[in-house]
Amino acid sequence: MSSQYQAVQWNRQKRIYDLLLISGVALYLVVFAVVTEHYFPYVTEEILIMRAFGTLAFLLLHLILCIGPLCRLNPKFLCLLYNRRHMGVTCFFLGLIHAVMVVATYHAGGDINPIASIFVTSRLTGSLAGVPFQPFGFFALCILFLMAATSHDFWLSNLTPPIWKTLHMLVYAAYFLLVLHVTFGVLQGEAGLLYSVTMAAGLLTVIALHKAAAWRERRNDRELEGLRGDGFCDACSVDDIPENRARVVCLSGERVAIFKYDGKISAVSNVCQHQNGPLGEGKIVFGCITCPWHGYQYRPETGESPPPFKERVATYDVRVQNGRVFVFPKPKMDGMSAPAILTRQ
Amino acid sequence: MNGPFYIGWQDRADPEIKRFIIRCVLLLFSIGLGFAILLARMQRTIGVSVFEWGTEKKFSGIMKAMPYPHLIVPRPGASGATIGFSTYYLVAPFKHGLDPGSMASLDGRTVDLRGTLIYRGNETMIEAIPDSIKASLRQMEPPAGLENVSLGRQTFDGEILDSKCFFGVMNPGQSVPHRDCAILCISGGIPPVLLVRQKHGRPLYLLLASADNKPVNQQVLDMVAEPVEIRGEVERQGELLILRADPSTYRRLNSRSP
Ligand code: HEM
Ligand code: FES
Numbered sequence: 001m002s003s004q005y006q007a008v009q010w011n012r013q014k015r016i017y018d019l020l021l022i023s024g025v026a027l028y029l030v031v032f033a034v035v036t037e038h039y040f041p042y043v044t045e046e047i048l049i050m051r052a053f054g055t056l057a058f059l060l061l062h063l064i065l066c067i068g069p070l071c072r073l074n075p076k077f078l079c080l081l082y083n084r085r086h087m088g089v090t091c092f093f094l095g096l097i098h099a100v101m102v103v104a105t106y107h108a109g110g111d112i113n114p115i116a117s118i119f120v121t122s123r124l125t126g127s128l129a130g131v132p133f134q135p136f137g138f139f140a141l142c143i144l145f146l147m148a149a150t151s152h153d154f155w156l157s158n159l160t161p162p163i164w165k166t167l168h169m170l171v172y173a174a175y176f177l178l179v180l181h182v183t184f185g186v187l188q189g190e191a192g193l194l195y196s197v198t199m200a201a202g203l204l205t206v207i208a209l210h211k212a213a214a215w216r217e218r219r220n221d222r223e224l225e226g227l228r229g230d231g232f233c234d235a236c237s238v239d240d241i242p243e244n245r246a247r248v249v250c251l252s253g254e255r256v257a258i259f260k261y262d263g264k265i266s267a268v269s270n271v272c273q274h275q276n277g278p279l280g281e282g283k284i285v286f287g288c289i290t291c292p293w294h295g296y297q298y299r300p301e302t303g304e305s306p307p308p309f310k311e312r313v314a315t316y317d318v319r320v321q322n323g324r325v326f327v328f329p330k331p332k333m334d335g336m337s338a339p340a341i342l343t344r345q
Numbered sequence: 346m347n348g349p350f351y352i353g354w355q356d357r358a359d360p361e362i363k364r365f366i367i368r369c370v371l372l373l374f375s376i377g378l379g380f381a382i383l384l385a386r387m388q389r390t391i392g393v394s395v396f397e398w399g400t401e402k403k404f405s406g407i408m409k410a411m412p413y414p415h416l417i418v419p420r421p422g423a424s425g426a427t428i429g430f431s432t433y434y435l436v437a438p439f440k441h442g443l444d445p446g447s448m449a450s451l452d453g454r455t456v457d458l459r460g461t462l463i464y465r466g467n468e469t470m471i472e473a474i475p476d477s478i479k480a481s482l483r484q485m486e487p488p489a490g491l492e493n494v495s496l497g498r499q500t501f502d503g504e505i506l507d508s509k510c511f512f513g514v515m516n517p518g519q520s521v522p523h524r525d526c527a528i529l530c531i532s533g534g535i536p537p538v539l540l541v542r543q544k545h546g547r548p549l550y551l552l553l554a555s556a557d558n559k560p561v562n563q564q565v566l567d568m569v570a571e572p573v574e575i576r577g578e579v580e581r582q583g584e585l586l587i588l589r590a591d592p593s594t595y596r597r598l599n600s601r602s603p
Contacts, residue, residue: 035385082353109439110529121525189520
C-alpha cells in the first residue's frame with residue numbers, strides 16, 4: 001500500500017521473513033561447503049562456490065514457483081507469499097554469484113572475451129552430450145534480472161499491471177531454461193542417477209502443484225446462468241457467504257467477489273489492483289476488504305482504497321431477495337454500487 | 346473459506362497461523378538441509394589433485410619441445426629397472442601453453458625455470474613463468490631411457506581433457522560441466538590428454554599428438570569432454586605415454602546420445 005515509494009516498506013513480518021530467508025540461505029551454503037570439503041578435500045574452492053550457489057538458486061526457484069499453487073490449495077501458505085519478492089531477488093543474486101564464478105573460472109584467462117565465450121566456445125557437435133548448456137543459464141539469468149529489477153511496486157505501476165504481470169510470468173520461461181541448463185550440463189557430467197532423479201522430482205512437484213491448483217480453480221469458475229428479466233444474475237445464497245468473507249462467482253467471464261459484512265452484501269472485482277491477488281479470498285478488516293496477498297485494502301461500497309491510497313477496484317450492483325444474492329454482471333469503475341442491506345428474517 | 350487470516354503488515358499473526366508458519370519454516374529448513382547434504386555428497390567427479398597455488402619453486406632439467414614442451418628431470422640415485430627421470434609437462438599461466446616456437450630453440454638443452462607444481466597421481470606438471478625459462482650454464486647428461494619406445498598400434502576409448510585443469514588446477518576439471526574451460530585451455534596451447542579409465546588399475550593418460558608428432562590443439566576442440574575412440578601409434582618416453590594419430594580419424598562415441 002503505497003502512496004509514496006520507498007525502497008522497502010519495512011514492517012515486523014517482513015523483517016522476520018527476510019531474517020529466516022537469509023538464515024536458510026546461509027545454512028544451505030555452509031552445509032553444502034562443509035559436506036563437500038569433508039568428502040572431497042581436494043575440491044577447487046571456486047567450483048565449490050559455484051555449485052553451492054547454483055544449486056541453491058535453482059532450489060529456491062522451485063520454492064518460489066510452488067508458493068503460488070500452495071496458497072491456492074491452502075490459504076495458510078499465504079504467509080510465505082507475503083514477501084516472496086525478496087525471495088525472487090535473493091534467487092537472482094544467488095544465480096548471479098554462480099554465473100560470476102563460472103565466468104571467472106571457466107571463461108576468463110583464455111583468448112576470447114569471457115562473456116562471448118559462453119556462447120561461442122562450445123560448438124554444436126550433433127550429440128546430446130554436446131549441446132551447449134551455458135547459454136540457457138545466461139538467458140535464465142537475464143530473466144531473473146529483469147524480474148528482480150522491476151520487482152518494486154514503482155515498476156508495477158509504471159509498467160502498468162498487465163505488462164508487469166506478463167514480464168513476471170516469464171519466470172516459467174526462466175525455470176524451463178534452467179531445467180535445460182541442468183539437464184544438458186551437470187547431469188551429463190555428474191551422471192549419477194540420483195542427480196537426475198532429484199531434478200525430475202523437482203520438476204514433477206512444480207507441475208503437479210500447478211495442475212492441482214488449476215483444477216481446484218476451474219471447479220470454482222463455472223459461469224453463472226439464471227439471468228433474470230432485469231439483467232441480474234442469481235449468484236448464491238446469502239447463507240453461502242461467511243461473515244466478513246466472500247464468495248467468488250464468475251460473471252461474463254470475470255471473477256466477482258461477493259462480501260457479507262455488518263448486515264450488508266457488496267460485490268467487487270476479484271482482482272486486486274496491486275498484483276492481481278484474489279480479493280475474494282480476503283477478509284473484511286476494519287471495514288475494508290483486505291487482500292490476502294499483501295494486505296491492500298478497499299472499501300466494499302466504493303471499491304476505493306482508504307486515503308491516502310489511490311487504488312480502486314470495480315464494483316457490482318447487488319440485490320438480495322428471498323435469501324438469495326443477485327448481481328448485475330456489468331462492472332462499475334466509478335465508485336458507488338449501493339450495498340444490499342440484509343433484512344433480519 | 347473461513348478460518349484465520351494472515352495480514353503481513355500487522356505486527357502479530359493469528360496464533361494458529363503462527364504455529365503453521367513455524368512448522369512450515371522448520372519443514373523448509375529441513376528440506377534445504379537435506380538437499381545441501383544430498384547434493385554435496387552426490388558429486389562424483391572430484392578427485393585427488395593438487396595445484397600448489399602461491400608456492401613457486403625452482404626447477405632444472407632437459408627441455409623437450411615436442412610434441413608439447415616438457416621437462417625431463419633426472420632422479421638422483423635411480424638405477425636399474427626404475428625409470429631414471431621424472432617428466433613434467435610445462436604450461437604457462439592461465440589458459441595458455443608455452444610458445445612452441447621459443448621452446449623449440451631450447452629443445453634438448455638444460456634449462457632453469459621457476460613455476461608452480463601441479464600433480465595428480467603420477468602425472469606432474471609445472472605452470473612455468475615464461476620469462477624465467479633460461480638455458481642453464483651447465484649441461485645435464487641425458488638420462489638413460491629417454492628415447493621413445495614404440496608400443497605399437499592400439500585403440501582407446503576415453504575423454505579428451507585439458508591436462509592443466511585435470512591434473513590439478515581445477516578439481517573437478519573434466520566432462521561436460523567443464524567443457525568450455527577445457528576447450529579454451531586446449532585452444533590456448535595446453536596439451537590435450539586422453540583419459541582412459543581401465544576396469545582394473547589406474548587410469549591411463551595419453552598425450553595426444555598428430556601422426557608426425559606435432560601438437561593437435563586446434564583439431565581436437567570439437568571432441569573435448571565427450572566419449573571418443575582413438576586408434577593410433579603409442580609411444581612411451583619414460584613415464585609419458587604419447588598417442589599419435591591423425592585427429593580426423595578420431596571417432597565420437599555416441600554412448601550418451603539417444
Ligand atoms: C550466465 C549465466 C550462467 C552460466 C554461464 C552458467 C554456467 C554453468 C556451468 C558452467 C555449470 C557447470 C558447473 C560445474 O559444476 O562445473 C553450471 C551448473 C549449474 N547451473 Fe549455471 N550458469 C548460469 C546461470 C545459472 C542460473 C541463473 C542458475 C539458477 C538460478 C543456474 C543453475 C545451475 C545449476 C543448478 C547447476 C548445477 C550445479 C552446478 O554444477 O553448479 N545457472 N552452470
Ligand atoms: S495486495 Fe498484493 S495483490 Fe493484493
